[in-house]
Amino acid sequence: MTRFTLEDLTVLLRECAGEDETTGLDGEILDTAFEDLGYDSLALFNTVGRIERERSVSLPEDVVVNAKTPRQLLDEINVCLGESA
Template sequence: MQLRELTSILRESAGEEEGVDLDGDILDTPFEELGYDSLALFNTVGRIEREMGIALPDDVVAEATTPRFLLDRVNTALDVTKSA
């Protein structure tokens, strides 16, 4: 999964905060600064799991503080699924 796909899902699942540019360099920007709380991340993670056919650890929502972290977890799960 690429950042572009993640930002698309974020927009569709939880909207976009006014004044936040999700198309910029946001990989290491905390989700909180991007306007996304734990409920928004919960919805986003659920959608990613359904669409990608993966299961992420239950604690990923609490641990995922940045897009880079979430993408790393998603891509690791995708790699495991592909090699299984």
């Protein structure tokens, strides 16, 4: 299976939760808190749900609570996909 990338994640975040002038997904965001990027837990639940459906993967229930940054979420996703983090 293909590694889930930051680009994949930003596309889904924009599609699932939108993006406004205060949301910045460009640049070095891997270690920026989702909260600082303008995304709350509902936005992440929607995004994680879509990832699970599209990639046929089951992520841990607490992934949204534990993954505070894009890097942490990507690591969780790729571990579940069988890719190295």
